[in-house]
Amino acid sequence: MAHALISQLYPGDSDKKILARVSRLWHFRDLNDDTNILHTDLVLLDEVGNSTHVQMYRGAIEVLKPLIHEGNVYYIESFTVKDANRTYRPVSNDFMILFSKWTTLEECIDIPADFPAITFSLTPFQEIPSLVDKNIFYVDIMGVITEISSTSTVRPRSRDADSLKRTLQICDASNSTLPVTLWGDRSTAENI
Numbered sequence: 001m002a003h004a005l006i007s008q009l010y011p012g013d014s015d016k017k018i019l020a021r022v023s024r025l026w027h028f029r030d031l032n033d034d035t036n037i038l039h040t041d042l043v044l045l046d047e048v049g050n051s052t053h054v055q056m057y058r059g060a061i062e063v064l065k066p067l068i069h070e071g072n073v074y075y076i077e078s079f080t081v082k083d084a085n086r087t088y089r090p091v092s093n094d095f096m097i098l099f100s101k102w103t104t105l106e107e108c109i110d111i112p113a114d115f116p117a118i119t120f121s122l123t124p125f126q127e128i129p130s131l132v133d134k135n136i137f138y139v140d141i142m143g144v145i146t147e148i149s150s151t152s153t154v155r156p157r158s159r160d161a162d163s164l165k166r167t168l169q170i171c172d173a174s175n176s177t178l179p180v181t182l183w184g185d186r187s188t189a190e191n192i
Contacts, residue, residue: 006050143170
């Protein structure tokens with residue numbers, strides 16, 4: 001099947017077909033109601049390593065959520081390309097994709113062995129303090145969990161309700177440590 005690469009997409013495109021792996025998938029939830037999903041986000045990765053951010057909202061989530069699985073590769077059509085969000089970009093692409101309830105997904109079964117699976121840009125621990133109050137990109141780090149606190153209940157100033165919290169200590173290859181806080185359901189996940 002003929003398809004475009006992610007690098008061949010431009011704002012306003014709505015008639016292209018791409019072949020991409022769902023490299024990451026997560027739900028952005030209401031700060032005051034953890035059960036309310038405001039939008040679902042994805043990072044798509046094509047066969048040459050190009051990546052882009054995808055968002056879908058309520059109507060699209062209801063239709064597409066049961067069809068999309070992290071790690072799978074799909075032919076994707078009927079989406080809209082727009083300028084990337086100004087803040088919290090998961091990848092460094094100037095454009096992003098919006099899925100609608102009319103977006104179609106056809107799973108690719110014959111996936112080439114060299115089709116990329118993940119994309120990230122690791123930030124060294126010592127650079128984290130310089131990123132405080134900078135919200136253009138999400139930050140990717142890698143380390144070994146050396147300590148896990150107990151889960152506690154707190155009421156952050158930004159919320160009208162109690163929330164669960166757990167802090168992890170992560171150590172990198174140079175033995176630098178960094179505390180990472182998990183909130184809500186993530187704080188009680190079996191596989192942290």
